[in-house]
Amino acid sequence: MVFPFQTPLDSAVAQAAKALAHTLQATPEWEEWRSAEAAFEGDAELCALMDRYRILAERWRSARANGKPLPGEDAMEVAEVEEKIRGHRLFARRQRAIEELTALFLETNQVVTEALGIDFAANAVPRGGGGCCG
Numbered sequence: 001m002v003f004p005f006q007t008p009l010d011s012a013v014a015q016a017a018k019a020l021a022h023t024l025q026a027t028p029e030w031e032e033w034r035s036a037e038a039a040f041e042g043d044a045e046l047c048a049l050m051d052r053y054r055i056l057a058e059r060w061r062s063a064r065a066n067g068k069p070l071p072g073e074d075a076m077e078v079a080e081v082e083e084k085i086r087g088h089r090l091f092a093r094r095q096r097a098i099e100e101l102t103a104l105f106l107e108t109n110q111v112v113t114e115a116l117g118i119d120f121a122a123n124a125v126p127r128g129g130g131g132c133c134g
Contacts, residue, residue, distance in 0.1 A: 020108075029097070029104045036097035040090045049088070053081045 009017075024030055040046060056078045060070045070078070085091050112120040 024104070024108065027104060029100045033094075033097040033101045036090070036094040040094040043088075043090050046085070046088050046090055049081055049085050053078070053085060056081060 056074055059074055060078065063070045069075075109119075109121040
């Protein structure tokens with residue numbers, strides 16, 4: 001990812017950042033997330049459910065944008081599909097893996113933050129770029 005205000009990173013800092021990334025990629029949390037993500041994306045049933053959910057969610061957004069409710073059958077199907085997705089073992093595995101990886105990232109940020117004396121992740125967020133964080 002390149003930001004428009006980005007200046008060349010000192011090579012020692014870049015090397016240290018790459019070493020951190022490689023270290024994170026060697027953790028059990030990263031491996032489990034990659035494995036869970038691959039299993040999630042490789043399951044035909046779950047992919048079909050996700051595709052159906054996206055279609056229904058788009059209908060719902062469209063109906064809301066037009067000030068209309070989602071038709072009853074579609075609303076019921078959204079709930080049924082969502083329940084099937086959330087109850088799927090691979091979805092649950094993926095969610096656990098995401099939570100564990102996020103915890104690792106938060107712990108890593110805490111170590112870097114303590115070493116720097118400022119919140120590293122909060123200060124790494126681009127400012128004024130729009131989106132959820134800028």
